Amino acid sequence: MEMNQYLEMFIEESKEHLQACNDYLLELEKNPGNLEFINEIFRSAHTLKGMSATMGFEDLANLTHQMENVLDAIRNQKVTVTSNVLDVVFMAVDDLEAMVYSIADGGDGKKNVSEVVRLLKQIETGQPVSQEKTTTSDPSAHTGQNERTQSFNDYEQNIIAQSLEQGYSCIECKISLRSDCLLKAARVFMVFDVLEKSGEVIKSNPTTEILEQEAFDQTFTVTVITTESAEAVAAKIMKVSEIEKVETKLIDLGNLRSAQAETAAAVAEEAKGTAESEQVSLKEKKVSKSIRVNIDRLDRLMNLFEELIIDKGRLEQIAKELKHAPLTQTVEHMSRLSGDLQDIILKMRMVPIDTVFNRFPRMVRQLAKDLRKEIDFKIEGAETELDRTVIDEIGDPLVHLIRNGLDHGIESPEVRIAKGKNPAGTLELKAYTSGNHVFIEIKDDGAGINREKVLQKAISKGILSEEDGNSLTDSQVYQLIFSSGFSTADQISDISGRGVGLDVVKHTIESLGGVITIESEPDKGSLFSIQLPMTLSIMTVLLVELENEKYAIPLSSIIETLIINETDILEAHHQKVMEYRGKVVPLVFLKELFKVPLQEKSEEEALYPVVVVKKGEKQIGLVVDSFIGQQEVVLKPLSRYLGDIQAISGATILGDGQVALIIDSNAFFL
Incomplete structure (x- = not known):
């Protein structure tokens, strides 16, 4: 069977399934007990395994199979969902992605995955995961686990039943450490030592591995079989220092079976809800029809x-x-x-735009761990649409802005607490449509941009003089961080601070016909706003004339057209200006800029057509000879042999066969 004809479809569908795995793993980390997320991940992994085996990519199929085993163990409650476990599964997904991209690039999809397979097997057999191979566990992943009665498997139920029949007591101890406890693992060890002298510990929640790693809040639960009374056991535990309180509960056969029945009912109800949601999604899939087009x-x-x-x-x-x-x-x-x-x-x-946005939650999770920061990452407007050409280019600038916000913007939990802030910083990524433009905003509630630090760095690098720096507005100072080689990082890191990046971000966005602006307030945060055209190839323009030459100005940047008298033209700071709606607006004579032959105007002709254009809050008047009218044109890039031509973004062919240059109005704003 010839498989090459199906290769492109396999690659695209594999990428979709891996993205689904990433998304649901992030959700599972927030809600470890949600069976629906595990089922969705398992479904994607199972489909990927079958596809890979059919296409003959055995390494890909084998790794997916091993990941399936871990997911199955989680689904059957043989393995507890922890941050360390998810880190290993994420590592497996990363390797699977690398193998799929290798196939897409013409490779064989082979990769040495022995280490991640070893870790997956370790998890499957219930062994603790090696800490040096994964990142530190996330304490928040286990929050709230102790609030409900522990569930027991069949083996533990048999032990409890036999012990109760022989006259022993089964006591569940809920132990709360003091909030100022520094060595939680040491206190846990001392509690276990006390309990083991009084009887036999049969279960703990969280597990002993998690307790040893201190990946829990202040509370944990231990079940012990003993001949002593609950009061005596509690009194012994309270002798351990830094214990705030101990709550005990006797477990008998009646409430044990009742708790197990409740757990089974909850699992059944969750499974029923999952089945119903699957039926709904199947109905939706039947309604929606689509095909893949290259x-x-x-x-x-x-x-x-x-x-x-x-x-x-x-x-x-x-x-x-x-x-x-x-x-x-x-x-x-x-x-x-x-x-x-x-x-x-x-x-x-x-x-x-969610095709770009959906890669960021995973990236933010890993960066937050690397930086030891708590981040609440929010995405809004992911359904906003952009032209495919713009989508392909905007990913890297957004990656750098997000990394910059996490590293420079949001402070560490200790610093935020000292400032009276929530220890978890908020990073928001938002997209929305306005007119013919799409706006993307990256907002954080961090330290903001330090105006003086930026100014001093710019002066020390010779970007501007000290006198010029003192006259700049806050907005102009913030724009300095887009200068080439500019960085305010105190030390170089893998995340940012190498002095490259933000200038490339600005260049990329402007090459797409977009604009980036910054707003910032000390200790309140920063807002990076990107304005992009919805599409790049076809645009509506205003055609204007300079002598016998025709030029096009994009309609999206025009505020108004007007005609002024020669007497309306004033001069300020060696610059021609005019008064426009209560503001002083600079004038640019396009004839002079483009070196079009000048002709004297008679007194009857001493009128000047002006096109008022904008960039953000700034305005400039472009003086032309006459207006021709509005027209839809096709933007054609200039040949690379021409190089960069000042204030020209491209050209178009008009209906009469003439070529009109398209004016880049953003170039007139400094």
């Missing part, structure tokens, strides 16, 4: 449509010149159809 085909379709737009403009020009009624009507009908076709094609190219 992006190269969409690009080809877009290129053909761009040619159609150019020809449509040419036909409109011919119909206007000939003034032939049937031709004019046909062209108008064609324009309406091409408009509808444009909407469909552009929507086909639009991709939800």
Whole structure:
């Protein structure tokens, strides 16, 4: 059987299943007892294993099978979900991703995974995971485990039943350590030592491995079989220092079976809810119909449509010149159809931004552990859509901004507590649509940007003089961090502080026709806001004329067009300006900028058409010779042989065959 024809489908579906594993593992860490998440992960892993085996990628199938065994043990409550266990499963998912990407790049999908397989088998057999191979456990993963009565497996139930029949007591001790207890593991050891002298410990919650690693809050529960009374056992435990209180409960056969029945009922109810949700999702899947289309085909379709737009403009020009009624009507009908076709094609190219956002929760989790910080990561507006071209480019800038916010922005828990803040910092990633633009915001509630530190660093690097620095606004100072080689990090780390990155972030965003701005307040946090066009290839512009040359200004950056008299032109600080709606707006004479031959105006012609453009809160007036009108055009990049041309972002072919340069209005703002 020839498998190459299915390879592309296998790679795409494998990536989707691995992303689902990542997402549900993160949810499982927040809710360790939720059986639905485990079932979803198991389902994706099982599908991936079957696909890999069918395609002949045995290493991929074998590792997935081993991961399945651990998931099955978790599902059957033989293994407790801890941060260390999840770290190993995450390692397995990382290896699976590396193998899939190796196959996508033409490789054989083979990788040495002996270490992660060893750790998975260790977990499966109930052995403690080697701490040096995984990151520190997350204490919050076990919060609340002691609030309910412990459940016992069949073996433990038999021991308790036999002990009770022989006259022994089974006592469940809920022990709370003082909040200022420094060596929790040592106190736990002393409690176990006391209990083992009084009887036999048969169960602890959390497990002894977790207790040894101090990966729990202040409370833990131990069940002991003894001949002593509950009061005597509690009194002995209270003799251990730094114990706040001990609560005891006698377990008899009646309440033991009752507790087991409640647990079984809860599991059955959860399984029923999972089955119902699966039925609902199956119904939804039947309603939604879609096919996979190669992006190269969409690009080809877009290129053909761009040619159609150019020809449509040419036909409109011919119909206007000939003034032939049937031709004019046909062209108008064609324009309406091409408009509808444009909407469909552009929507086909639009991709939800969650294809970029969904990689960040996992990244933030790992970085938070590396930095020893507590992070509450929130995502909003992941369903917002962007052109595929923009999606492919925006991922890396967002990665750097998020890493920068975690490293420089959000303080350590100790510092936050000293400032009266919640020890867990908040990082928000938000996307939303406004007009023809998409806005992406990265907001943190950290220390904010230190204005003086940024200024001193910029002055020491020679980016600006001390006199110029004192006259800058806060917003202008914050923009300095985008300078090449700029960094305020006190020491270099793997996360940030190498003096590269933010200048590349700004360059990438501006190359996409976007803008990035910063707002910050000391000890309140920072907000990085990115403004991007929804699509890059087709745009609506205002055509203007300079002598016999035509230029296009993107409509999205225009506030207003107006005509002023020569007397309205003023001068301030050696710059031509005009008064516009109560503000002083600088004027840029495009003829002078583009070196178009100048002609004297007569007194009757002493009028100046002005296009007012904006960038954020800033405004500038572009002086032209005349307005031609609004038109949809296809943006074509300039040849690399021309290099960077000041204030020009590309060119377009008009209906009459002329080439018009497209003006980059952002270039006029410093």
